[in-house]
Amino acid sequence: MATPRSRGPELEHDVGRTPSLGYEPAGSYGSVRYLEHGFPNPLVRWHYHEEYELHLIVATRGKVFVGDYIGQFEPGHLVLTGPRLPHNWISTDVPEPGVALRDMVLQFGDAPLRQAAALIPELAEALPLLERARHGVEFFGLSEAARERFGRVRAAHGLQRLAEFATLLDLLVRCNDYRLLSTVQLQSFDDDAALAHISGIVDYLIEHYSESFSMAELAQRSGMTESSFSRNFRRATGNSYTDFVNHLRINKACQLLMETDRYITNVCYDVGFNNVANFNRRFxxxxxxxxxxxxxxxxxxxxSAA
Structure with missing residues (x-):
């Protein structure tokens, strides 16, 4: 059996965010910090941090990694990552001297927005977006407008910067052309009691994903009939029960494949599949x-090269 080894992301600390890397100096900004950098750059690594980051790629193409998502990026790629969500962009078509500007980035904290939203009703419109950001959100059709707003935020200070940021945030909140990049999430619907029951079941599944259980057992646990459970589960997650469990187990498998050297066969059984062929097919x-x-x-x- 292969020996597990840590392949986890690096935690980014504020002490290392120096102007030489492209960060605004400490004390020169408020709740929204601007960052820009080229490629190659020491900031380009598999990492995570406590803040949200809105990334706009303005040059080069390559591979993007967000949580367990692997995809392609090109200029205009716009992604919002949430707190502690690992991410990295690796450019693969870079000219010999590199590029001076590849990324335009905005960083902002979670607590200030949530605290303000509790007092200012209009800001509460952004809360669903913050929840989606836990999975990484790629936006489509906003690249040009976003780049203009990034420039306005960069040039502004104080209340004017906050106003420019709020305008950009509003664009993201109202954008319906987006996709989540990593894992699945609950969706609100009008039956709060049923949603609470399903939320509890989802928490249970996340904790016990490798165990065997039937939908009938979980329906009984939630106090619903099987048909009611099935209907409410799909409304809350956007997936059937079976599809949700498969997605959850595959996402856990991705984490093991990325962060350990365990054999693929072992990973299959670790995450709850009892048939390697079925695991490979679902994956x-x-x-x-x-x-x-x-x-x-x-x-x-x-x-490294892929």
């Missing part, structure tokens, strides 16, 4: 590649 269906190919491509999140 290909959900991730668009085999577990072996996913592990190979995931190596590139550190900047």
């Amino acid at each position: 290909l269906q959900i991730k668009g590649m085999t577990p072996k190919e996913f592990r190979r491509q995931a190596e590139a999140r550190f900047g």
Whole structure:
């Protein structure tokens, strides 16, 4: 059996955010910090931090890694990442001297927005967006407007910067053309009691994903009939019960494939599948590649060749 080893992301500390890397100096900004950098740059690594980050790629193409998502990016790529969500962008078409400006980034904290939203009703419109950001959100059709707003935020200070940021945030809140990049989330619907029951079941599934359980058992646990459970589960998650469990287990498998050297066969059983062929089939269906190919491509999140 292969020996597990840590392949986790690096935690970014504020002490290392120096102007030489492209950050605004400490004390020169308020609740929204602007960052820009080129490629290559020491900031390009598999990492996470406590803040939200809104990334706009303005030059080069390559591979993007957000949580367990692996995809392609090009100029105009606009993504919001949430707190503690690992991410990295690796450019693959860079000219010999590199590029001076690849990323335009805004960083902002969670607590200030949530505290303000409790007092200012209009800001509460942004709360669903913050929840989506836990999974990473890619926006489409906003690149030009976003770049203009990034420039306005960069040039502004104090209350004017906050106003420019609020305008950009409003664009994101009202954008309906987006996709979540990593894992699945609950969706609100009008039956609060049922949603609470399903939320409890989802928490249970996340904690016990590797165990065997039937929908009938979970329906009984939630105090619903099977048909009611099935209907409410789909409304809350956007997936059937079976699809949700498969997605959850595959996402857990992705984490093991990225962060350990465990054999793929062992990973299959670790996450609750009892048939390797079924595991491989579900993995290909959900991730668009085999577990072996996913592990190979995931190596590139550190900047090595894929």
